[in-house]
Amino acid sequence: MSSQNIINPSTSKPTGLKAGYNPSLGPIQLPSSYQSQIASKSRNIYDHSVFRRTPEVNLSSLSFLFSAMIEQTQQTSKGVQQLEAKLNSYGYGVGNKFLELITLREGKSAKRETRIVEVLQFIHSQVWKTLFGRPADGLEKSQDSEDEYMIIDNLPLMSQFISVPKDFNQLNVNAFTAGIIEGILDSAYFQANVSAHTMAADGYPLRTVFLIKFDHGVLEREAIRFSR
Amino acid sequence: MKELNPFILHSSLDIVEDIQWKTSQLYLKTIDNFYGYYISGFLTSGNIKFLLIHETKNEESIRQFFNDLNDLYVKVLLNPFYKVNDAITSPVFDLKVKGFAKKYL
Numbered sequence: 001m002s003s004q005n006i007i008n009p010s011t012s013k014p015t016g017l018k019a020g021y022n023p024s025l026g027p028i029q030l031p032s033s034y035q036s037q038i039a040s041k042s043r044n045i046y047d048h049s050v051f052r053r054t055p056e057v058n059l060s061s062l063s064f065l066f067s068a069m070i071e072q073t074q075q076t077s078k079g080v081q082q083l084e085a086k087l088n089s090y091g092y093g094v095g096n097k098f099l100e101l102i103t104l105r106e107g108k109s110a111k112r113e114t115r116i117v118e119v120l121q122f123i124h125s126q127v128w129k130t131l132f133g134r135p136a137d138g139l140e141k142s143q144d145s146e147d148e149y150m151i152i153d154n155l156p157l158m159s160q161f162i163s164v165p166k167d168f169n170q171l172n173v174n175a176f177t178a179g180i181i182e183g184i185l186d187s188a189y190f191q192a193n194v195s196a197h198t199m200a201a202d203g204y205p206l207r208t209v210f211l212i213k214f215d216h217g218v219l220e221r222e223a224i225r226f227s228r
Numbered sequence: 229m230k231e232l233n234p235f236i237l238h239s240s241l242d243i244v245e246d247i248q249w250k251t252s253q254l255y256l257k258t259i260d261n262f263y264g265y266y267i268s269g270f271l272t273s274g275n276i277k278f279l280l281i282h283e284t285k286n287e288e289s290i291r292q293f294f295n296d297l298n299d300l301y302v303k304v305l306l307n308p309f310y311k312v313n314d315a316i317t318s319p320v321f322d323l324k325v326k327g328f329a330k331k332y333l
Binding site: 111189 | 248250271272273274299301303304306321
């Protein structure tokens with residue numbers, strides 16, 4: 001019985017601490033009566049299933065939410081650059097979490113991506129399919145520099161209903177999607193900077209290029225691990 | 229022995245970092261051992277590491293344990309008030325993990 005208690009810290013009795021796991025103190029034991037009390041509490045996030053057959057939302061409500069988001073961000077930021085940076089940071093958090101969710105939903109075939117090209121193909125097909133219902137229109141490698149890749153979307157879903165005024169001509173609201181890509185790459189340990197640029201083509205005035213610039217270390221690691 | 233466990237687990241983190249680029253599997257199986265104790269590892273796609281120290285080898289049930297744990301972890305992660313790398317302090321999470329341990333291990 002004493003071996004049971006040995007892991008418990010020798011600090012004075014923790015007061016006001018919540019039950020659960022405290023990283024500096026270890027697991028905090030509860031009287032069993034309290035445990036059943038927690039378990040019988042009404043539904044919590046752990047009881048919901050994350051496996052939904054058709055995880056789709058209404059396009060109009062999504063557009064409305066997104067435009068409200070842009071409006072709010074615009075009011076609180078000075079200039080186009082800051083606005084894009086903020087949208088990017090919103091997307092970043094989504095990307096971090098979305099990567100975990102999408103791999104969990106893959107079930108048995110789930111795997112981690114370990115190479116640059118594979119992780120980009122994963123984003124180009126799986127991620128795009130889950131987010132926008134179709135794969136992206138192109139995945140290209142920059143000819144000028146080793147560390148730059150491009151994902152191309154001819155008709156980006158997020159900016160379909162957004163018309164950017166003339167004096168905001170540098171703005172591309174797909175900075176949000178760029179942030180999602182950045183979040184995914186970063187949490188998969190492919191540190192990169194992602195930015196969105198409008199490059200209109202025939203028939204596709206909204207065509208957007210997501211420019212992905214990997215950190216130097218990522219390329220170095222790839223060269224060491226896979227050159228043999 | 230029990231007070232050494234955190235040290236044993238932390239020392240195996242180096243091995244995890246070595247393996248993580250060699251395989252694309254999530255479940256890393258037994259990666260280390262220490263005087264009769266085995267250490268199994270699991271990496272989520274966001275490179276969050278789960279480590280388990282155990283005395284008996286039973287790969288299949290440990291795999292199931294980790295898979296269920298991953299499911300639970302994603303649920304924590306989807307909470308907008310939780311940021312990646314924060315400590316998970318939820319007592320319900322704690323209870324659920326203990327439940328999985330009873331079920332599989």
